[in-house]
Amino acid sequence: MANTNNKAKKITTIATLGSHCALQVLKGAKDEGFRTLLVCEKKRVGLYERFGFIDDMIIVDKFSEVAGDRCKAALKKKDAIIIPHGTLISQMSSDEIEKIETPVFGNKWILRWEADREMKQKLMEEAGLRTPRPVQSKDKISGLCIVKLHGAAGGRGYYLAWNRESFEEGAKRLVQQGMIRGEQDLYIQEFIRGVPVYLQYFYSPVTKSLELLGVDRRYESDIDGIGRIPAKQQLGAGGEPSYTVVGNIPLVLRESLLDEVYKMGESFCRAAERLVKPGMPGPFCLEGVYDSEGRFTTFEFSARIVAGTNLYVDGSPYSGLLYDEPMSMGRRIAREVKMAKRKNCLSSIVT
Amino acid sequence: MANTNNKAKKITTIATLGSHCALQVLKGAKDEGFRTLLVCEKKRVGLYERFGFIDDMIIVDKFSEVAGDRCKAALKKKDAIIIPHGTLISQMSSDEIEKIETPVFGNKWILRWEADREMKQKLMEEAGLRTPRPVQSKDKISGLCIVKLHGAAGGRGYYLAWNRESFEEGAKRLVQQGMIRGEQDLYIQEFIRGVPVYLQYFYSPVTKSLELLGVDRRYESDIDGIGRIPAKQQLGAGGEPSYTVVGNIPLVLRESLLDEVYKMGESFCRAAERLVKPGMPGPFCLEGVYDSEGRFTTFEFSARIVAGTNLYVDGSPYSGLLYDEPMSMGRRIAREVKMAKRKNCLSSIVT
Amino acid sequence: MANTNNKAKKITTIATLGSHCALQVLKGAKDEGFRTLLVCEKKRVGLYERFGFIDDMIIVDKFSEVAGDRCKAALKKKDAIIIPHGTLISQMSSDEIEKIETPVFGNKWILRWEADREMKQKLMEEAGLRTPRPVQSKDKISGLCIVKLHGAAGGRGYYLAWNRESFEEGAKRLVQQGMIRGEQDLYIQEFIRGVPVYLQYFYSPVTKSLELLGVDRRYESDIDGIGRIPAKQQLGAGGEPSYTVVGNIPLVLRESLLDEVYKMGESFCRAAERLVKPGMPGPFCLEGVYDSEGRFTTFEFSARIVAGTNLYVDGSPYSGLLYDEPMSMGRRIAREVKMAKRKNCLSSIVT
Structure with a gap:
């Protein structure tokens, strides 16, 4: 940790891979006064060049190069921290992620618990979450x-x-x-009958507090389209549904559910602290279904920022209760880095 | 009414029960410069302590204590007005609500018309609303x-x-x-075939005008999840749907529907004035379905703020057309109290 | 074109027909410093009088009068430009629209390609868009x-x-x-199995760049309600669904889809330039379905502002990445007029 602290002590640039929620993350970083850097696949340069808040790009053939010597040196030169997201996880193995030498925001060790089905189940049970039988x-x-x-x-x-x-x-x-x-x-x-809900949390080791920053549901193809095919035609035509994530739809929850939402989030953070040090700093998401009794069953978690937060680039109905400025999850991450620098406790938010 | 006017003449604190839309209401009150007070169940204190805009709490075992001597005295001391919402209605009888001696925002007598099925139907018919046959x-x-x-x-x-x-x-x-x-x-x-829509209105006795401040639909379990189960599996597995409200989804309407939306809202206000004085000051909601001809059939109304307004803590696409600041329904209520104080006409918005 | 340029050279008023997205368009115009004018049907005056940002109204019996001498003179006197939208297209023939002598924002000749099924298909194919077989x-x-x-x-x-x-x-x-x-x-x-998505673009001839300003899906009656009727009851009761647009629901897309979204938009603009000069200045929309492979199939396009942009009166998650102020599509149009005036290139955005 001394080493971690050392390597992260003068972060001035926020970096991430060019996909998933990169726009939100770098926009938020810029709003908080950081320089921004995108590790970008060659084929996507045209897209990301459109956005003025991206200061620098490192162009790669594939994302796993982020752990290689060239990226490492470039990121070090910029005093950069990497914000991990879903693309990092899908493009690199847990072993590769853990070997990244550039400072990573949050707990990179917990990403293995997200990727491995059995470890994932173990962490959800340790947190006392209701999971499908x-x-x-x-x-x-x-x-x-x-x-x-x-x-x-x-x-x-x-x-x-x-x-x-x-x-x-x-x-x-x-x-x-x-x-x-x-x-x-x-x-x-x-199968839990009910409606899907994704809970977007942020745990701050600096303020020692948990924040619910947004709620959404996924928009999946073609499962979210079959309700638009009448039963008769569904039966006539046959076919099996698929669950490809295409986007996200904003939601708010009944206020009477929020107490349990916070309790689940806190249980998850405490369980993470017990099972995988330093725990769950930064953004995470509990993903599940509310049934007809108003009970939440958790299917999955993401131990890092989720794409549903892209809905709230200018803040959400929940961030609006906590901040007087538009606070996206990406900006909240940058805010945490800034606060940790000021308080000289970067080691608590970097691995 | 003289008495009402008297008891409300120096409101400085906005109070509500800790559930439903309390966060939005008190955030809006704070934005308008009021002190804020939450009547909070013991078990929910942990939740509400997270929010900096709540100045004071009265902790109760159950919400009906709000009408009791202890709360009454505390609310009086703070020169508080109570903003009624769905939890007040579900936790207290109409008799109990009408006996509350603390000033209540809006028309507390109309809440009985919301709670009683026959009175509800009578008011909707008086307003000339299309209702299910x-x-x-x-x-x-x-x-x-x-x-x-x-x-x-x-x-x-x-x-x-x-x-x-x-x-x-x-x-x-x-x-x-x-x-x-x-x-x-x-x-x-x-059964009206169509799509559910909730119309969020505010009628201002101070400006004598009606405002549409938002539109939403509910997110209900498990009825809003069954569309994600293919017809074949629905038929195989059986089961009856339920309609538990879990949250809300934002919507806008076709602009060509807005004229009728305003007309329905105005008819409702006029009908309320005829049937239950002083009428419908403050927030209310018409709840129904648009059919394939673009006609609205009203199932229900709420004669007070609804939880769907929680989507619009930072304003809605409709409030953005009326106000140059983020105007939630909660904030609009506080604004009305402020305007009524200035114009010395609190009696028109308090019962 | 010299003529066009001439007639539009001192636009000071933004005008549109009173329906569809008029509120958004005129609000945005006002925010950009223009005077605003609504061509309004007599029966809708009551609705539009509620909004303070509408400076003037021309009251008509039917919208096609906008091309008549009375409107023409009034619009000329105000140095007005007309923003075309869906109501213009549904209430007037392509011939009538092309004969409007008042300056029209965008390319009024392309509206014929939107209205005619075969021309529409030809333009989509020229743009290389995937369309249903x-x-x-x-x-x-x-x-x-x-x-x-x-x-x-x-x-x-x-x-x-x-x-x-x-x-x-x-x-x-x-x-x-x-x-x-x-x-x-x-x-x-x-029939493409998948989920409906509407892509809201703006192409600026002034900055020569394309902007994705929002994404939505329609809310249609009763097709978006039948998923709330269980299969058994659907089969028992029978009935055919309808597709009446009632409103819109906000969405964001997976960030990994955005590159193709921009490429489709650019292909569309280039194809429009080839087939119908001056091309596709201003707002347009590609309307289709994402299938389970994440591929977009385009059903339709709109060669002008669409009503789904009404969701984003205060900006969208996408406009928030491009502008530091709330940028609705309506405001973006007004901004373009302002920029074109400054750069003395109104002819590139007016026909």
Whole structure:
């Protein structure tokens, strides 16, 4: 940590990879007075050149070069900190991420817990979050279930089943498509009936407080389009839905739910502190469903900024309660770096 | 009224119950220069302490204490006005609300018309609003209907039927669940095919004008999630939907609908003035569905601020047309109190 | 063009028809320092009088009078420019629009390409946009298709079919309803499974750059309500969906989609320059669906401001990345006029 503290002591530039939420992050950094740097794939330079708040670019062929010597040297020269986001996680292994020598905002060790299904489940349980009940075998299916592939990326191949027959029918289709070898590659979870909600938090080690900065839901193709196909036509035409994230829709929650929202966020931070030091500094997200009793079941978490925060470049209904300026999640990150510099405690927010 | 005027003459504090839209209301009050006070349940103190714009709290075991001597004295000492919202209505009877001696913003007598189904229908008809057609008996069902329980809270037990058989099937299920004694506990309304819309109005007795300050739709569990379950799986798994409000989604309307929106709002205000003096000062909401002809059918009204306004803590696309500052409904209420104080006409906005 | 330049050289007033997005357009004009004028139907005067940023009104019986001598003279006297929107297009023929002598913002000749189905398709193809595959005959239907009426307005009569039988059943119903004479009045397109998205662009001839200023989806009745009717009840009650636009819902897109979004917009502008001089100055919209592979298929374009921009009276998450002030599409138009005046190049943005 002494080393971490040392390497981060004079951060003047905020850097990130050119995708996911880079625009929001660098806009926020600029608003807080930092220089901004984008690690940008060659093919995307044209896009990012449009935005005046990006001061510098390092152009790469692929994002994993961010850990290489050329980027490292350039980032060091600029006294840069990297803001990790979903693209970093999807383009680099946990091993590669942990070896990044440039200062990384937040806890880079926790990203492995996000990427690994079993570690993820362990952390959610440690936090006392309600998670979907696993269904032990196809004979135990009662009510709607979601069938998932071990180790599958995104939601590819997932299907809904409600009894043994519909489970087997789906498995057969996946075998025919060459996506699985057999039923042993599948596992079954209860399907939680309800509405999807994504909770966007920020935990500040500097102020020791948790902030809810926004709420959204994803906009997924084609699952969010099938409701626009009447039942008769759905049944006639057949087809299985997919869950490709296309964007996000803004939401607010009933105020009576907020107390539990904060409690879940705090439990998550404390669990992270116990399981993976230094814990959960910075942005994170709990992702789940509210059922008809108003209970939240958590499916996933993201231990870093999520793309749903892109809705709130100019602040959200929740950030408006906490800040008198437009406070995006990207700007909040930059604000935290600034505060930590002033208080000489950068080591608490950098790994 | 002289008495009302008297008791409210030096309001310096805006107070409300800690739930529903309290954050928005007190944030808006603070922005308008008032002191703010929250009547807060013990278990929620931790939540509300997070927000710097709340100056004082009165901690209670249950919200109905707001009418008790301790609260009354504390509120009087602070020269407070109470902003009523959905939690006040759900936690206290109309009798109890009418007996509150602390000044209440708006017309507390109209809250009884919101709470009582028959009075509610009477006021909507007086306003000339289109409302769903009642279906006299199960033999008269043609097309989709919604079956409701006399005196039920929320949407619990509601179901959709399209003929005598589906009506009877639903009734049988409710009898088995012990929710009704028999079909006589049910009544039937035509189901309006269309999309739900909530219209957020503010009527100012001070400026004598009506303002549309926002539009939203509710986000309900699990009814807003079933569209994400393909028809085949819905039919396979069975189950009845529920209508638990989880949050709200922002909307704008076609501009060509706005003229009728304003006319409906004005009719409602005039009808309220005729039926329940002093009428409809302050925020209210018409809640209904736009059908495929662009006609609005009103299901319900709320005669006070609704939670959908929480979307617009920093203003809405509609408030942006009327005000050059971010104007939430909460802030608009505080602004009205301020204007009424200046013009010495508090009695027109307080009961 | 010399003539155009001449007639527009001292624009001081921004004018539009009273519907669609007039409030946004005139609010934005006022924010940029213009006088504002509304051409208003008699029956809507009450609505528009509520808004303080409307300086003048010309009251008409019907909107087509805007091209008449009385309006022409009044607009000329005010040195006004007309901002065209959807109501202009729906209330006047392309011939009538092209004959308007008052300066029109943007390219009034391209509005004909929006209104005519074949010209529209030609421009989309010239731009290299992916469009839905036509299905040559009812015997070639495989998978879900949408059946449309030649020359129908809006989505009236459209239906979904998945095989020869369901096509014929729909055709029969339309014949019975007197909407078509026979199957020859119908044409068939593949139905793209996915989620609807509307991309709001602005192309500036002054700065020679394209801006994405917002993203939304429409809120349509009753198609966006049928997902709230469970499959069982849908099948029991029957009925065909309709696609009446009631409003709009805000969205953001995955940042990784933005590069293609900009490329599509630029291709569209270049194609417009080739096919219909002077091209695509000002606001336009590409309207389509993202499928489960994240590919965008364009159904339609609007070659002028769209109503979905009404969501962003105070700016959008995308305008927030480009401007440090709240920049609605309406304000952006006014800003362009202002810039063109300063640079003495009004002819590039006026026809």
